[in-house]
Amino acid sequence: MSTSTTDLTHGHDDDAVKVPLLERIPGRGSAAAWPLGLAGVLILVGGTFLSWSYTSDVLGDLSVDFYPNGVQICMIALGVAALLFLLAHRGPLHRFGEWLDTAAAVRVLGLGAVAYMVITLGIIAYQSGGLVNINPGGWISLLGALLLAASGLMLVSRQHRDPLFAKTSSWLEISTIVVLMALVLFGAAYALDIGDGGSFLLFLLFVSAVALALTRAGAFTWVGLIAQKNRPVLMLGAFAVAFLFPFTQGGSDENMSIATQVLIFAATALGLNIVVGLAGLLDLGYIAFLGAGAYVGAVLSASAFATIDWKPPFIVVVLVGALFSAMLGLIIGSPTLRVSGDYLAIVTLAFGEIFRFTMGNLDGSNGPDITNGPNGIPAIPDLAIGSFDFGQPHTIAGITLGRFANYYFLLLLIAAIIILVFTRLNNSRIGRGWVAIREDEKAAEAMGVNVFGLKLFAFAGGAFLAGMAGTVKAHHDVSVTPDQYIFLESAFLLAAIVLGGMGTVAGVIVGATILKLLPEKLRFIADYRLLIFGLVLVLMMRFRPEGLIASHRRKLEFHEDDEELAQRIEAVHLEETEVKA
Structure with a gap:
C-alpha cells in the first residue's frame, strides 16, 4: 500500500530520493518505544480511576474517584486494546505480531486516545466554565494518551505474514464471528442508551479508533475472509443479533422507535441499492415509491379519514402497495430509461416532486378526493394480525415489548425478505447483467444483454421492495402526509448507499444506521448537521470512495x-x- 512521503531534494528531479514521513520521526525504531507504550497505557488507564471533572453535571458524572463512568470506561477499553497490540509486538503474544501490523494499530489507538482526551477535556472546560474545573485525573489520562501516541509513532512494524493466508480452525472462526456479533449487539444497545450527545460523540470516536486500528493491523482482512467462508453462520448470527436487540432495551419506546426507523430506512435503501448499486441508474426520486406504498397502506386502513371502503387483510395490503409502487416504476421507467446519466437523474428528481404535488392535489378540489390533500391521512390505527395487536405491549420472558418493538419484529421480517431477494438477484444471471450494464452499457448490449428490459426490471423491482416497506411505515407513523416524501429523503437514501458501499447488503445497512441514528443522538448540533454530513461525504469520496463495507x-x-x-x-x-x- 502507498505510504505518505516527502521529497528530500529541492528540485523536481526524477531520481529524487523519497523517504516515508514516518521514517523521519525522531526516535523511530528506538528500543524505548515499546516500554514507552506500556507506560502510556498504565498512565492512561490509571487516570480513568481518578476524577476528571470538578462538577458532576458534565458527560454524566466524571467527578467521582475510583468509579469510572461510560466515558472513562471507553478509555480503559482502548488502553487494554493497545496493551494487547503492544504484547503482540514484543511479548507473550508475539506470534500474533507476525500476522498483524501491531505498530500501525498502536499508532492509531494512541492518536485516537489523544483526540478522545482533548475533546473530553474541551467539553468539560466549556460546560463547567474553564480549564480550572478539570481535575488531575483528566490531565493524567491525557499524558498517558500522548505517551501512547509517541510510542506508536516510534514503533516499527514486524509483520512478516499476510493475514489473508492465515490457516485457522473452523471452531476459532465461528467463535470469532459469535464474539463479534455479541459485541455488535451490546455495543448497539449501549449506544442507543446514551442520552447525552457529547458522550455519544465520544463513544463514536472510541469505536472508530478501535475499528481503524484493527483495519490498519490487518485483522479485518482475516475477519472478512472467514466471513466469506462461514457466510451461513454470519447471516444467522446477524439475524440473531437483530432479533435479540429489543430484549436489551428494557421496554424503552424511544430507543425502539429509532430502531424501527432505521429498519424502514435500511429496507428502502436496499431496494434503491438494486437500482443504483447493481444497475448503476441514478434515481433521485426513489422516496416516491416508499410514499406510494405508504399511501396505499393508509387509504386501505381502518382510519376514519381513509377514502376507500375496501379493508383487506394486511398481507393483501402489502402486496397491493408493493405492486402499485412497481407499476409506478414501470410507468416512469418505460419512457425515461432510454436516457442515462444526468438526464435520468433530472427525470427521476422531477418524478419525485410530481408525486409529492399529486398527493397534495388529490383533495377533492383540485382532483379526486383520495389522499385528503396536504392534510394527509391521520389517525391510522395500529395493525392487528389475527389476535395480535401491534399497538399493545406484550411480555416475553419477563421483558415487556412495547408498540415499537412489535413493529420492529415485523419490519425485521420484511427486511429479511428484501435481503433474500437482493442477494438472490445479485448472484443470478440477472444480477450479472445489471453489473455489466453499470460497467459499460454499450458493451453489455453488444454482448446480447437485454439492456432496456433489465433496467426496467431493476426500476420496478426496487420500487416493489420500497412499496412493501411503505405499507408498514404508514401504520408505524400513524399518519401519511405529502411533506414526508421530499427530495432530501431521496438524497439521504442515496447517501446511505454511497457511504455504506454500493452493491452490498451489510454496507447499506451500516450506512442507513449511521444516517438515521446520528441525527437522533446529535440534536445539540442540529444547526450544523447537514454541514457535517457534507464534510463526511467529501472525506469519504477522497479516502474511501468504495464505501465503508465494499465488495x-x-x-x-x-x-x-x-x-x-x-x-x-x-x-x-x-x-x-x-x-x-
Whole structure:
C-alpha cells in the first residue's frame, strides 16, 4: 500500500530520493518505544480511576474517584486494546505480531486516545466554565494518551505474514464471528442508551479508533475472509443479533422507535441499492415509491379519514402497495430509461416532486378526493394480525415489548425478505447483467444483454421492495402526509448507499444506521448537521470512495493502480477455488 512521503531534494528531479514521513520521526525504531507504550497505557488507564471533572453535571458524572463512568470506561477499553497490540509486538503474544501490523494499530489507538482526551477535556472546560474545573485525573489520562501516541509513532512494524493466508480452525472462526456479533449487539444497545450527545460523540470516536486500528493491523482482512467462508453462520448470527436487540432495551419506546426507523430506512435503501448499486441508474426520486406504498397502506386502513371502503387483510395490503409502487416504476421507467446519466437523474428528481404535488392535489378540489390533500391521512390505527395487536405491549420472558418493538419484529421480517431477494438477484444471471450494464452499457448490449428490459426490471423491482416497506411505515407513523416524501429523503437514501458501499447488503445497512441514528443522538448540533454530513461525504469520496463495507469488485474499481491489492485478492480467489475443487 502507498505510504505518505516527502521529497528530500529541492528540485523536481526524477531520481529524487523519497523517504516515508514516518521514517523521519525522531526516535523511530528506538528500543524505548515499546516500554514507552506500556507506560502510556498504565498512565492512561490509571487516570480513568481518578476524577476528571470538578462538577458532576458534565458527560454524566466524571467527578467521582475510583468509579469510572461510560466515558472513562471507553478509555480503559482502548488502553487494554493497545496493551494487547503492544504484547503482540514484543511479548507473550508475539506470534500474533507476525500476522498483524501491531505498530500501525498502536499508532492509531494512541492518536485516537489523544483526540478522545482533548475533546473530553474541551467539553468539560466549556460546560463547567474553564480549564480550572478539570481535575488531575483528566490531565493524567491525557499524558498517558500522548505517551501512547509517541510510542506508536516510534514503533516499527514486524509483520512478516499476510493475514489473508492465515490457516485457522473452523471452531476459532465461528467463535470469532459469535464474539463479534455479541459485541455488535451490546455495543448497539449501549449506544442507543446514551442520552447525552457529547458522550455519544465520544463513544463514536472510541469505536472508530478501535475499528481503524484493527483495519490498519490487518485483522479485518482475516475477519472478512472467514466471513466469506462461514457466510451461513454470519447471516444467522446477524439475524440473531437483530432479533435479540429489543430484549436489551428494557421496554424503552424511544430507543425502539429509532430502531424501527432505521429498519424502514435500511429496507428502502436496499431496494434503491438494486437500482443504483447493481444497475448503476441514478434515481433521485426513489422516496416516491416508499410514499406510494405508504399511501396505499393508509387509504386501505381502518382510519376514519381513509377514502376507500375496501379493508383487506394486511398481507393483501402489502402486496397491493408493493405492486402499485412497481407499476409506478414501470410507468416512469418505460419512457425515461432510454436516457442515462444526468438526464435520468433530472427525470427521476422531477418524478419525485410530481408525486409529492399529486398527493397534495388529490383533495377533492383540485382532483379526486383520495389522499385528503396536504392534510394527509391521520389517525391510522395500529395493525392487528389475527389476535395480535401491534399497538399493545406484550411480555416475553419477563421483558415487556412495547408498540415499537412489535413493529420492529415485523419490519425485521420484511427486511429479511428484501435481503433474500437482493442477494438472490445479485448472484443470478440477472444480477450479472445489471453489473455489466453499470460497467459499460454499450458493451453489455453488444454482448446480447437485454439492456432496456433489465433496467426496467431493476426500476420496478426496487420500487416493489420500497412499496412493501411503505405499507408498514404508514401504520408505524400513524399518519401519511405529502411533506414526508421530499427530495432530501431521496438524497439521504442515496447517501446511505454511497457511504455504506454500493452493491452490498451489510454496507447499506451500516450506512442507513449511521444516517438515521446520528441525527437522533446529535440534536445539540442540529444547526450544523447537514454541514457535517457534507464534510463526511467529501472525506469519504477522497479516502474511501468504495464505501465503508465494499465488495472486492468495488475496491478494484476505485483502486485500479493498487497492484498489491489486486494480487492479494486474486490469490485469495485462486485459493478459494482450489479449496472448493
